[in-house]
Amino acid sequence: MWRQSEILHQGAEAIVISGYWMGDKSVLKIRNPRSYRHPDLDRRLTRQRLSVEVRALTKLHSSTISCPSLLDVDIDNGWILLSYIDGETLYESLLSGSSGFEQIRDLGRLIRELHELGISHGDLTTHNIMINQEGDLSLIDFGLSKIIPEIEQLGLDLQVLNECLNASHHEYEGAIEVLIEGYLSSHNNFLPSGDEVIGRFNAIRGRVRYHA
Amino acid sequence: MGVILGIESTAHTFSIGGVLADGETIPSSSALYRPKDGGIHPREAADHHSLISGDKIKDFIEENNIPLEQIDAIAFSQGPGLGPCLRVGASVARSLSDKLGVPLIGVNHCVAHIEIGRLQTGCDDPVLLYVSGGNTQVIARKGGRYRVIGETLDIGIGNMLDKFARTQGIPFPGGPKIEKLALEWERKNPVTSLDNIILPYAVHGMDLSFSGILTAAVQKISDGHTLEEVCWSLQEHVFSSCIEVAERALAHTGKKELLLGGGVACNERIRKMSELMCNDRGAIAYWPEKQYCVDNGTMIAELGRRMLEHNLETKLEDSAIDPSMRTDHAEVVWT
Numbered sequence: 001m002w003r004q005s006e007i008l009h010q011g012a013e014a015i016v017i018s019g020y021w022m023g024d025k026s027v028l029k030i031r032n033p034r035s036y037r038h039p040d041l042d043r044r045l046t047r048q049r050l051s052v053e054v055r056a057l058t059k060l061h062s063s064t065i066s067c068p069s070l071l072d073v074d075i076d077n078g079w080i081l082l083s084y085i086d087g088e089t090l091y092e093s094l095l096s097g098s099s100g101f102e103q104i105r106d107l108g109r110l111i112r113e114l115h116e117l118g119i120s121h122g123d124l125t126t127h128n129i130m131i132n133q134e135g136d137l138s139l140i141d142f143g144l145s146k147i148i149p150e151i152e153q154l155g156l157d158l159q160v161l162n163e164c165l166n167a168s169h170h171e172y173e174g175a176i177e178v179l180i181e182g183y184l185s186s187h188n189n190f191l192p193s194g195d196e197v198i199g200r201f202n203a204i205r206g207r208v209r210y211h212a
Numbered sequence: 213m214g215v216i217l218g219i220e221s222t223a224h225t226f227s228i229g230g231v232l233a234d235g236e237t238i239p240s241s242s243a244l245y246r247p248k249d250g251g252i253h254p255r256e257a258a259d260h261h262s263l264i265s266g267d268k269i270k271d272f273i274e275e276n277n278i279p280l281e282q283i284d285a286i287a288f289s290q291g292p293g294l295g296p297c298l299r300v301g302a303s304v305a306r307s308l309s310d311k312l313g314v315p316l317i318g319v320n321h322c323v324a325h326i327e328i329g330r331l332q333t334g335c336d337d338p339v340l341l342y343v344s345g346g347n348t349q350v351i352a353r354k355g356g357r358y359r360v361i362g363e364t365l366d367i368g369i370g371n372m373l374d375k376f377a378r379t380q381g382i383p384f385p386g387g388p389k390i391e392k393l394a395l396e397w398e399r400k401n402p403v404t405s406l407d408n409i410i411l412p413y414a415v416h417g418m419d420l421s422f423s424g425i426l427t428a429a430v431q432k433i434s435d436g437h438t439l440e441e442v443c444w445s446l447q448e449h450v451f452s453s454c455i456e457v458a459e460r461a462l463a464h465t466g467k468k469e470l471l472l473g474g475g476v477a478c479n480e481r482i483r484k485m486s487e488l489m490c491n492d493r494g495a496i497a498y499w500p501e502k503q504y505c506v507d508n509g510t511m512i513a514e515l516g517r518r519m520l521e522h523n524l525e526t527k528l529e530d531s532a533i534d535p536s537m538r539t540d541h542a543e544v545v546w547t
Contacts, residue, residue, distance in 0.1 A: 009463075010463065010493060011460075012456060012460040013456075034452075034492070035491075036452065036455050036484075036485035036492075037448075037485075038406045040405055040406035040407045041413070041452060044407070044410070122416060123416075124417060125417060125418065125464060127464055144415065156417075156419070159365070159416075160416060160418060163417075163418060164361075166359065166540075167352075167354065167359040167361045168354065168359075168464070170354075170357075170540075171355075207366065208364075208365055209292070209363060209536075
């Protein structure tokens with residue numbers, strides 16, 4: 001049923017392998033034990049993160065947000081099989097200049113849509129956002145997400161992304177402000193409101209050590 | 213050969229060290245302010261520094277037989293750190309520079325941790341896991357600057373360990389004692405489950421937080437767990453979270469070297485974890501000698517040396533301290 005083709009990425013938590021499952025292009029993510037972590041802690045984190053990823057993807061499956069479909073999972077052995085998302089990471093796309101402020105604004109809007117579904121991502125770096133030829137954005141890697149998050153987690157999503165934009169995409173000066181514009185462009189009556197989340201984000205970024 | 217002196221006074225430590233123009237280090241002479249009770253009081257620490265600074269400098273110069281005419285420049289920590297403490301080091305540096313008629317070089321304390329690590333270990337382009345009392349940051353060079361990739365969202369890891377230690381009557385600095393107690397627990401309980409003593413594990417993408425785990429650890433003591441066991445669990449949880457973030461940074465940047473720095477990098481357990489993590493992903497872990505992990509004047513001198521090579525002197529009117537100086541504040545022109 002599964003035919004492996006190539007290792008796509010050795011992440012901090014999982015090895016990502018592309019292949020074919022029942023003939024469809026898909027991705028196998030294996031969370032190998034981290035030898036630096038005590039085995040009990042490692043097991044606990046792997047289970048937690050796989051379970052929450054399954055729950056988040058299940059919830060997102062019926063939404064308009066593009067993300068991988070869950071094909072199979074084995075929590076005891078630490079792997080998850082997902083449909084393949086076409087395109088490149090936003091990290092690469094911003095670096096090469098194929099993406100820019102327009103995509104950053106779209107991303108802000110997409111994050112708000114995610115939050116309005118009651119999910120925080122927890123690990124929003126530009127390596128966990130995919131973009132295809134048509135410029136459509138997808139989200140991947142939900143292992144640190146929270147279902148029904150507190151406002152703090154929503155603000156943190158923006159802070160993690162803010163830090164990533166500063167550290168890795170400093171060419172796009174003011175990117176975070178453009179992202180916020182996108183975030184605030186949704187006018188659904190969802191609580192906490194966009195303004196409240198941005199307020200919390202500003203509080204968080206004022207809390208870190210040496211902020212601008 | 214010329215010598216560059218470095219003066220460090222960002223927090224508890226007043227230290228003077230040096231480095232020769234070719235990069236040979238002269239170990240620092242340091243004095244640590246230890247509060248009688250409670251945490252650091254910036255003004256009391258500053259008083260301590262100003263009281264001992266004269267003697268420390270005199271001793272350092274005499275013990276190392278440094279002829280005054282061979283001093284090429286005076287480097288000092290310009291930030292980030294505690295204002296009153298920074299001011300002492302800056303004043304001392306300004307007067308030395310003026311008296312000797314040599315350039316003054318204000319340096320970034322966090323960047324100095326990277327540069328002494330590079331000098332000491334020979335690593336070239338590392339991700340720095342900087343773990344100290346006040347700071348917990350993951351830093352890497354990109355686009356001609358050192359940039360913060362991840363950091364603590366509340367308190368520094370060392371600060372958390374010290375605070376926990378203080379609740380248990382262990383004086384500052386608490387980290388070494390916590391390490392010893394954790395080791396004792398492991399020795400007495402070679403097969404033990406971490407599931408018996410679960411603490412929060414707070415990784416948020418590339419960021420960390422430690423205040424929740426501090427509260428939880430104190431609670432575990434009230435629940436009847438022994439201090440040894442809590443110290444052990446505390447180390448396992450917080451160090452794992454730091455190493456995880458470091459690994460994320462390696463994956464994100466594609467770099468192959470991890471460098472430890474800061475006082476908490478003296479801990480053998482976090483060193484071991486770095487090594488295991490790096491081995492698993494084909495990277496290499498480095499750390500400098502303990503005397504260069506903790507705050508020290510030699511690292512300030514080393515960054516001063518690199519900057520002097522590129523004539524990056526600090527004019528007197530630009531030598532004001534900056535308690536919240538950012539890691540990416542200045543362009544990195546040296547290799």
